[in-house]
Amino acid sequence: IDTEVVVLGAGPAGLVLANLLGAAGIGCVVLERQSRRWVENRSRAGFLAPDAVAVLRTHGLAAGLDSRGHDHDVCEFRGVDGGFELCYGKRGSGRPHTVHPQQELVTDLIAEFLRGGGAVHFETTAEFIGDLDTERPWVMARTADGRVRRVTGRYLAGCDGGRGVSAAAVPARTAVRDHGITWLALLVQAPPSSPNVLYGVHPDGFAGQMPRTPDITRYYLQCDPSDTVEDWDDARVWAALRRRLHADRHGPLVEGPIVERGLVRLRSEIRDRLRHGRLLLAGDAATAISPSAAKGANLAILGAELLAHALSDALRGGDLSGLGQYCADYTPMIERAQEFSHWMIDLLHPPAADDPHADYHRVLRRARLRDLVVSRAHQDFFSDNYVGL
Ligand code: APR
Incomplete structure (x- = not known):
């Protein structure tokens, strides 16, 4: 297979990216290790932030979310000293979340990509990637029946999560x-x-x-x-x-x-590099984030949109500066989400039993x-x- 962008992984990051590239007329194929049934039934997060919802709406990917999602703007803390409701929809910038289970979003995104003529190769595991610093990077992928296929692109998008081949191929200092x-x-x-x-x-x-x-x-x-x-x-x-x-x-x-x-x-992992040659990371491949503030899927969707713009500029306009800009724009977003997720961890959990400063905490x-x-x-x-x- 020879295409423009090879997308590794059919989670929210890979599927939003594939849809946006497809809509921009850029050729791409998605390689996904699991079966379609498996990814469409994998139950995970469900809280979509307004910026992520806006990305989906702007690109016509929100029909399911708009018909079946629900807005939420209050959360409730219940402690030993009493409880309280925090109406976050009326504080700060005054915006709600939309609750839409991630597997339903993934199902919608697959259907939309296929409807537009896109190709997702399920049960196809990327095993090796190479020639990242050439104009023709490739992926060697193994299908369910054991055959090995070489898929070549002009860019590789690593959306295969923290344990995929992409994250491992980007030499980075990782804060864990x-x-x-x-x-x-x-x-x-x-x-x-x-x-x-x-x-x-x-x-x-x-x-x-x-x-x-x-x-x-x-x-x-x-x-x-x-x-x-x-x-x-x-x-x-x-x-x-x-x-x-x-x-x-x-x-x-x-x-x-x-x-x-x-x-x-x-667990949390923050890398100091999101790109190696023509391989770019997005979503969980770019950063593992604790689920304490439900940021994972939102970071994946926002990163995918940034990456789609950068790849479109590089492929259509010949402007490669967007690739560096992608990393420069995505990194502060990741760091802010990590900081708040950690703030939430401290808020929600009692100190560990062996914490010498437990009373203080x-x-x-x-x-x-x-x-x-x-x-x-x-x-x-x-x-x-x-x-x-
Ligand atoms: N080859 C092909 N596909 C692979 C490979 C591989 N070698 N390794 C992993 N994958 C696939 C996985 O099967 C999975 O479907 O990559 C996909 C990655 O999807 P997600 O794990 O959903 O990651 P991402 O799209 O970045 O979404 C981020 O949403 O709910 C949150 O916890 C979730 O934070 C995560 C997120």
């Missing part, structure tokens, strides 16, 4: 932080217990509730990093959720069958939460960062 925190991620077949996102701030650990659809709700429970999903049977899950979300004070949770459970380790956390209740400036800071990038 393992936060030492693990979440049990649960999908429950039941309506949400509250229409708002709930953050349970409890000495036992964090608990969260994120509405997804009218009959599917996401819950998170901080667990011991050595736990396995088998350690958490239904009875233990619901008891912990009730306790940490203070159901005695705020009313019962709407319980239902737990249809999916997995473990999420909170508990006081800081209490002060931070109190500021969100009493200080307009802190509410504005939170709101702008919560929905912005």
Whole structure:
């Protein structure tokens, strides 16, 4: 196969990029390791920031989101000293989130790309990439039946996540932080217990509730990093959720069958380079970010739009300066999102058991939460960062 841009990975980053390139008349193919069914059913985040929604709307990719998504502008903190609602839609720049499950967005983006004549090669794993500093970089990819195909482009877009081949091919200094925190991620077949996102701030650990659809709700429970999903049977899950979300004070949770459970380790990685020759990284391949502020999919969508512009300029206008500009524009966005995600980690989690300054950190956390209740400036800071990038 010979094309203009080879996109590695069919997540939000790769698919937004492919759609934008396709609409600009630039030839591209997408290589995806998993099957179409797998990527269309992989349940992940669901909170889209207004800037990400604007990208999708501007490029005609928001039909599903506009018909099935819901706006959210209030989140609720529940602590031992009481709870409070923060109406972030009325603070800061006053903008809401849109809740639209990521797998539905991915499904819409695949359909739209195929409708425009694009090609996605599912069950095709990129194994090696090379000739990145020539005008004809290539990917060697293995298909499900074991055949190896060489796919050549003028540029490669690395949208294959943090463990793909692209990130590994960009020599970069990487700042890594393992936060030492693990979440049990649960999908429950039941309506949400509250229409708002709930953050349970409890000495036992964090608990969260994120509405997804009218009959599917996401819950998170901080667990011991050595736990396995088998350690958490239904009875233990619901008891912990009730306790940490203070159901005695705020009313019962709407319980239902737990249809999916997995473990999420909170990790962050920030690279000092997003480009090597004609390979450019976007989304999780560019930065791994903890899910504490739901920034991953939003960074992926915004990065894809920046990259689409840079590649269009390079391929159509012969202007290569946009490629360097892409890295210069994307990096501060990544750094801001990382900083706020880390701020959220400190807010939501009790200090680790072996933290020698645990008492001190508990006081800081209490002060931070109190500021969100009493200080307009802190509410504005939170709101702008919560929905912005
Ligand atoms: N060859 C082909 N495809 C690959 C390879 C490979 N070697 N390695 C990984 N992939 C595919 C994965 O199967 C996956 O579908 O790349 C895709 C990457 O998609 P995502 O992980 O969704 O990453 P991205 O598009 O950057 O989206 C970022 O959204 O919800 C968040 O947590 C999610 O932060 C992540 C995000």
